[in-house]
Amino acid sequence: MAVTLFLPTVLAKLADGRAIESTGDTVGAVVADVATRYPNLAPRLRDEAGQPYPFVTFYLNDEDIRFNGGFDAKVSDGDELTVVPAIAGG
């Protein structure tokens, strides 16, 4: 499945830009593919065991993947995956 992963500006410099084209059957597979291609970005997306962090939320289209199987959530062609890390500035 062809999926686009969107990064916030702060992480985009660790990849080639804000939108990364990727493939995979699940969110976890897409994240693993992106992590392999961009090793500096990898530790910002998931932990060493390949599991999601509690402080980085992934949205599959507009839905939080935690309520849909987490990294096991199935993706479809054309889906958009958005990475939303916690920020605290004020």
Added chain:
Amino acid sequence: MATATAPLATQLEELSSDEILRYSRHLILPEVALEGQQRLKASRVLLIGAGGLGSPLALYLAAAGVGTIGLVDFDVVDVTNLQRQIVHGSKDVGRPKLESARDRLKDLNPHVHVEGFETRLTSENALEIVRDFDIVIDGTDNFATRYLTNDACVILGKPNVYGSIYRFEGQSSVFATEEGPCYRCLYPEPPPPGLVPSCAEGGVLGVLPGLVGTIQATEGIKLLLGVGEPLIGRLLLIDALTMQFRAMRLRKNPNCPACGTREIRELIDYDQFCGIGGDPLQDPNGIPELTPTELAAKQQRQDDFDLIDVREPHEWAIAKIPGARLVPLSAFTDSLHQFDSARDIVVHCKMGGRSAKAVRQLQAAGFKKVWNLAGGILRWSDEVDPKVPKY
């Protein structure tokens, strides 16, 4: 999408003739009208932080006629605040933010009562402070206070109008209403210290807190009046660079220890929860440090050593320590082979946080003679060479 909730401000307070004239543009709005304005006058809103988000929040809430504005802040106005903290002025540099904000708000609207809490919000005082307000608006600048604010609001059943910012991006939502999710539903745990730089390290577009703070003010006023569709169950993502606003769906987590299972019945140690104290900079067994004065003496003795600056090139362009070589932390891992483990290496950044990470990386790679410059280039400017500009 959440529909309008019942007005949170349930009392009505009479308006004087002066106030009727002042609020005329509200009074002719059917959604506010006389009754809504009377509700606003009777309402009590607590702002956590009188900084970037707190500035537009306080100004607009005061202008709108919110009767009582509580402000929690213990900081003093610094000249670097003025690029975004518009409630304060140049004449206020060095004054407590509470005093400065109070004067500005009183000038803007003498009908508003400002209650100041010149303290850090802590597990000991939070419930006492929050208890007396109708809603809380989170404009703080750190994870520990955000979790504290969230839990206090959940325990007391107070809506928490959330906003946070970093560089060009912001987030906003309304948490801790009876039916909606809370901050812990969005982020169950904070990132480890140092992973997400603060605005002081990473920077923030000055107008961004204006964008996000006015969204929070709007949500707060909507909740008080009970009009419109509040951001309950939605996370608004604001990107100032592309000027795109996206609302993501946010669900209440049934396993959330705060608002789901309600395991959290009292406030905890939030510094510990956020891993503060495990900070390598505060670990006495952690990283060898050198003070700026010691570094200056080392340079004067013409010791044989390498001084490595791990900031980014755009920071290097602002200020540098003579004799330093730039190796940004973002490219540090790939540059480890350039260093000579036989030589002394002193590493610095702006304040000492990023260079501590670089020292850790060097130690992990087997380097033994590595020191972190305590306080970074800012302390160097304070203690050794004031000609090096601070930023």
